[in-house]
Amino acid sequence: MTNFYSLGLSKSVLKSVQEMGFEEATPVQEQTIPLAMDGRDVIGQAQTGTGKTAAFGIPMIEKIDENMKKIQGLVIAPTRELAMQVATELNKYGQYKGVKVLPVYGGTDMGRQIRSLKQQPQIVVATPGRLLDHIRRKTIQLSNIHTAVLDEADEMLNMGFIEDIKDILKAVPMQRQTLLFSATMPKEIHEIATSMMKKPETVKLKAKQMTVEKIDQYFIEVNDGKKFDTLTRLLDIHTPDLAIVFARTKKRVDEVTEGLSARGFRAEGIHGDLTQGKRMSVLKKFKRGGVEVLVATDVAARGLDISGVTHVYNFDIPQDPESYVHRIGRTGRAGKEGYAVSFITPREMAHLNLIEKTTGRKIDRLPIPSNDQALKGQQNIAIEKLVQSIESDNLESYESTAAELLEQHDSVSVIAAALKMLTKERKDVPVQLSYLAPVSTKQAHKDKQKRGGGGKRYNRNGGGPKGKGGYNRNGKSGGGYNKSRSQGQNKGNRNRKYQNSNRNNS
Numbered sequence: 001m002t003n004f005y006s007l008g009l010s011k012s013v014l015k016s017v018q019e020m021g022f023e024e025a026t027p028v029q030e031q032t033i034p035l036a037m038d039g040r041d042v043i044g045q046a047q048t049g050t051g052k053t054a055a056f057g058i059p060m061i062e063k064i065d066e067n068m069k070k071i072q073g074l075v076i077a078p079t080r081e082l083a084m085q086v087a088t089e090l091n092k093y094g095q096y097k098g099v100k101v102l103p104v105y106g107g108t109d110m111g112r113q114i115r116s117l118k119q120q121p122q123i124v125v126a127t128p129g130r131l132l133d134h135i136r137r138k139t140i141q142l143s144n145i146h147t148a149v150l151d152e153a154d155e156m157l158n159m160g161f162i163e164d165i166k167d168i169l170k171a172v173p174m175q176r177q178t179l180l181f182s183a184t185m186p187k188e189i190h191e192i193a194t195s196m197m198k199k200p201e202t203v204k205l206k207a208k209q210m211t212v213e214k215i216d217q218y219f220i221e222v223n224d225g226k227k228f229d230t231l232t233r234l235l236d237i238h239t240p241d242l243a244i245v246f247a248r249t250k251k252r253v254d255e256v257t258e259g260l261s262a263r264g265f266r267a268e269g270i271h272g273d274l275t276q277g278k279r280m281s282v283l284k285k286f287k288r289g290g291v292e293v294l295v296a297t298d299v300a301a302r303g304l305d306i307s308g309v310t311h312v313y314n315f316d317i318p319q320d321p322e323s324y325v326h327r328i329g330r331t332g333r334a335g336k337e338g339y340a341v342s343f344i345t346p347r348e349m350a351h352l353n354l355i356e357k358t359t360g361r362k363i364d365r366l367p368i369p370s371n372d373q374a375l376k377g378q379q380n381i382a383i384e385k386l387v388q389s390i391e392s393d394n395l396e397s398y399e400s401t402a403a404e405l406l407e408q409h410d411s412v413s414v415i416a417a418a419l420k421m422l423t424k425e426r427k428d429v430p431v432q433l434s435y436l437a438p439v440s441t442k443q444a445h446k447d448k449q450k451r452g453g454g455g456k457r458y459n460r461n462g463g464g465p466k467g468k469g470g471y472n473r474n475g476k477s478g479g480g481y482n483k484s485r486s487q488g489q490n491k492g493n494r495n496r497k498y499q500n501s502n503r504n505n506s
């Protein structure tokens with residue numbers, strides 16, 4: 001373990017790091033910060049939630065001349081929410097040094113953004129589409145940039161974005177330092193990456209698995225038509241603090257969200273068709289805990305750091321294994337535990353194997369949960385409330401009445417009635433979703449071959465209970481729910497769904 005002092009940081013940056021409560025550098029920070037401070041180009045690959053933002057952010061801040069009121073650093077990120085988050089984090093690292101960081105993304109007022117750019121930020125964190133807009137309108141000055149970062153680099157160099165990235169980098173001085181970070185880096189993308197860099201150093205954390213160990217991973221084999229009931233039962237059993245449900249299309253997200261609301265869950269959806277204002281307000285509400293289930297397309301899969309996400313459900317399995325890694329990586333961040341369950345239709349079982357092969361980790365099978373188990377999960381919450389009251393409320397004034405009651409009825413009936421009143425019995429409102437075709441592993445293979453092997457993804461359409469049975473004190477009941485081992489381009493090429501979920505992110 002290395003502390004930040006020994007990395008040779010300046011006083012002002014050290015102060016910010018301390019204020020953020022970081023005691024030790026994470027491995028990716030320990031390895032990449034010295035290289036980056038030395039001016040080297042770096043490709044950094046480390047698991048989700050392990051602090052890659054600081055790994056590129058700290059050296060970038062260190063290199064900024066705070067007295068020069070020009071854009072000197074550029075970070076490009078695939079979604080608006082991520083750009084915003086990264087800008088907020090970099091602002092924290094640079095606060096005592098006096099470095100100004102501006103997020104620049106689409107869906108917001110252009111005029112106001114141009115005015116903010118005129119106020120001379122030293123770092124810009126942008127989504128590609130909006131940044132290109134500014135470049136074309138000449139409302140952004142990139143000629144003083146000495147450091148460029150692609151966060152979620154493999155996504156940025158994938159077919160949907162690569163042409164944009166090339167155009168952007170043409171506007172940035174050649175003598176720049178280039179830093180690329182992601183939790184995933186397929187081989188062919190790594191090749192593209194190195195061709196854009198100067199003798200890059202690749203830092204790949206030696207992890208046995210691509211996913212964080214602390215995320216428990218399961219799958220349930222279930223027909224498409226049974227997914228929704230399975231989801232609500234799981235939510236009742238797991239009673240997650242905050243959960244993200246990933247679905248493959250925007251329509252699916254809307255339907256699942258509506259269904260969950262009809263069954264009494266506090267759920268909201270997020271996808272690229274919503275206005276930016278709505279996207280931000282949904283995310284804010286989720287972070288505050290005002291929404292317990294966030295239903296999302298892959299727009300929320302990469303980079304978002306929301307502390308307290310305990311569970312991730314893949315309502316629909318993603319087309320490519322890398323997306324799986326990023327999606328489940330929304331939980332189990334910064335050393336916390338997480339729980340991920342993926343629904344796999346019988347025809348998608350081969351796809352599950354592909355994911356396991358890519359991540360290097362076996363995903364355990366769970367049986368389809370029953371209604372009884374779901375009810376038990378909710379009862380456990382009631383028990384929790386009851387026990388809490390026994391332990392912390394002053395019940396003296398209730399005790400004589402309770403004793404009288406027990407003279408007339410047996411104790412089991414009295415407690416059963418109390419529990420029934422406290423238990424949220426889920427109304428089984430019928431919910432019918434539109435059918436969604438399974439992902440095709442064959443198609444993925446074909447695409448791969450067309451591109452000369454190694455590839456993946458060209459079709460971009462693409463918790464809790466640790467205990468078993470009974471209830472445990474924090475209300476996270478396993479509900480008798482046993483686990484068992486399973487056996488285991490270019491713009492023109494973007495398909496429509498891809499455009500839908502990503503182009504709106506500019």
Ligand SMILES: Nc1ncnc2c1ncn2[C@@H]1O[C@H](COP(=O)(O)OP(=O)(O)OP(=O)(O)O)[C@@H](O)[C@H]1O
Binds near residue numbers: 021305
């Ligand atoms: N050295 C550290 N000590 C403690 N917490 C840290 C440290 N570095 C980063 N963190 C925290 O860890 C969390 C995850 O960091 P970050 O979002 O940078 O992860 P990431 O590696 O970029 O993940 P992803 O692949 O999902 O983008 C953040 O909340 C961040 O504040």
Ligand SMILES: [Mg+2]
Binds near residue numbers: 052053151303
């Ligand atoms: Mg990140």
